[in-house]
């Protein structure tokens with residue numbers, strides 16, 4: 001069985017002090033749900049403070065990006081090598097990075113490989129924009145993104161990769177994809193592409209999340225879908241009770257509530 005994942009992407013929210021105190025406040029309400037992989041992704045600046053707050057809790061700490069070169073003349077960037085030993089995960093290929101920072105499929109691939117080589121679990125985000133969605137191009141776009149992101153990633157590393165289907169039109173818009181839309185994109189496109197690349201057995205083991213306006217009141221419908229292994233959450237991860245509710249729902253729906 002695939003272990004469900006709930007990852008909170010805090011984006012450019014919360015100061016260092018706010019991030020650390022939020023993490024401390026969050027812990028008691030999610031501590032019991034050990035059957036769910038719980039991850040928070042604060043701003044780079046707050047990673048060490050949040051690491052300290054999370055120490056010994058079993059909650060994962062993710063960066064929001066990771067440069068592929070270990071070091072160099074890349075003003076503003078932070079490398080996977082620098083994150084090694086601080087973070088356990090890093091988001092790569094978020095649509096906001098693709099839109100605002102010129103992230104390309106090729107760079108996403110370099111970053112995924114750099115993350116893996118630095119013992120970071122990449123959470124690789126893929127997803128079509130509104131125009132592509134309305135033109136019926138979802139599978140073509142997402143399939144291409146998955147193939148590009150995983151080029152030269154070996155079978156042995158796939159157990160460490162998490163994918164997230166985040167349709168751009170659903171991010172921060174309140175317009176979440178229906179559970180059926182998310183299920184089809186995840187099962188018939190992302191997982192089907194993994195099966196082509198790595199075989200059916202590996203494809204069945206990889207966790208694939210949905211992201212885009214996930215809230216406590218729509219979470220159950222996603223978790224009821226066998227293909228959807230959890231959520232990558234923006235807005236609702238900034239609120240302790242909402243994030244805790246998402247973790248509780250994942251535990252209930254995916255692990256028969258065996259640890260609440």
Ligand code: 13P
Pocket residue numbers: 009094166170171172173174211212213214232233234235236
């Ligand atoms: P929202 O949950 O705010 O739509 O953000 C989703 C997201 O981008 C997570 O990475």
